């Protein structure tokens with residue numbers, strides 16, 4: 344039977360993007376074991392860890408409670424046996440794509456571990472998800488008795504390459520893929536987080552060389568500062584050489600602007616996870632689309648204030664909490680406010696703190712498939728993280744050149760000049776060379792982590808979602824049925840409400856048109872009555888005029904009519920006689936000439 348773990352391992356194996364993820368520490372065994380423990384823990388029954396569970400594995404990094412719980416549980420169980428995981432090791436370790444530097448001493452600012460909840464021995468152990476890129480919380484390998492060697496798997500022979508006699512056509516496959524991709528277009532969701540006024544909107548406009556942020560719709564920072572953190576999205580369709588990119592910008596106005604900023608990252612976590620949830624639901628539908636719309640957040644530009652003093656506690660907290668949920672790229676805002684030396688020191692300080700706090704940021708892969716100069720350039724740009732950027736919406740003319748930059752009395756800070764700032768490096772890395780990788784990592788690492796947590800019934804902090812995991816399955820089904828019925832009832836009542844509203848609207852409209860008809864009928868009736876009255880009036884006037892005329896002339900209209908009739912009839916008789924006479928004359932003439940008429 345194919346287990347969840349197998350399918351996930353196979354899935355990750357089939358993703359070429361993972362092949363170049365480096366683990367942050369050298370011990371590949373440990374990483375794989377950690378991942379495998381999660382998968383194997385699914386197969387554990389009756390409180391016993393299966394013999395194949397690697398003892399060296401640690402529970403997932405985020406939930407310290409789970410780690411404790413698992414170790415407690417392991418203590419009550421027979422010692423698991425060591426197994427050989429050479430094949431899987433290679434796969435799991437390839438998942439790591441984030442910068443996560445282990446330091447021997449944890450920072451004093453790290454939150455204290457929460458006490459583990461008591462774990463019932465009889466309860467089946469909860470599956471423990473492992474953040475695929477995490478390198479933390481790896482337990483030491485205890486001693487274990489040797490295990491029987493695994494049966495040899497059948498060797499898969501590599502197919503031999505054969506030369507073709509002619510052109511078949513599959514060499515055109517890449518073109519087919521290209522055309523399909525171009526036709527479909529691309530989607531990319533970029534989130535910008537940072538205090539207001541750090542130049543987020545200016546940088547986004549500079550990145551895409553257009554007013555992604557409309558001045559009318561997107562007022563300046565002071566107008567947008569809100570008391571609570573909001574998440575706003577704006578979608579723009581960008582076109583370049585016939586390639587369409589649907590760009591979604593996610594802004595987080597209000598972040599870090601309050602006096603008390605505790606939990607101001609929560610709306611952002613909720614947003615990121617809601618997008619994963621949407622995608623998971625779309626994927627799990629019975630009638631699902633081949634490729635559901637991908638609205639997941641692919642990249643988060645985190646803006647650090649150019650204070651010169653390193654990260655603020657809020658920066659650390661945010662990046663720690665979001666690092667395993669989204670690809671974070673740290674960006675130093677308004678780099679033109681620092682000298683090159685200050686900027687260099689500030690960058691070093693930030694990277695040091697990122698390491699100290701075990702913050703996971705997006706690790707640009709060294710190789711992007713480009714060779715030669717392209718690869719070298721990528722390498723050098725990669726070294727510029729965190730990118731110190733300058734943003735500007737103005738284009739300045741200088742020596743016949745049009746420069747995007749910020750003009751000062753002492754010169755111009757050019758946005759697209761690598762000697763002035765890292766804007767070009769950021770744009771090249773995020774859009775030109777690594778956009779697809781950002782999407783792949785989101786899908787194969789962050790989303791997979793979310794999916795594992797979700798399927799294992801754990802919330803984002805690693806604590807179990809459901810308290811009823813020990814319930815009898817029948818009771819569970821019963822409960823789910825009840826929930827379903829409730830949901831259906833709710834839907835029904837909502838539909839009923841909608842129907843009632845529609846009926847009400849229709850009735851109101853009918854009443855309105857009835858009133859309108861009555862109004863029109865009344866108006867027509869009144870107009871006709873007025874016309875009738877006018878006609879009566881005119882009739883009366885005519886009669887009076889006629890009587891006056893008869894009086895004046897001594898004739899009546901009837902006499903006049905009679906006379907005219909007589910005159911007419913006389914005229915008719917005369918006319919007839921003349922006609923007869925004419926006819927007779929003609930007939931005589933025709934007889935005489937022999938012409939028939």
Ligand code: GDP
Pocket residue numbers: 538539540541542543544545546563564676677678679680732733734735749
């Ligand atoms: P947002 O609130 O983070 O979106 O910040 P805005 O993009 O609205 O920028 C706030 C102010 O900072 C504006 O006056 C910008 O002109 C200015 N600004 C933006 N980018 C830079 C920069 O790189 N350097 C400097 N010195 N000022 C900048």
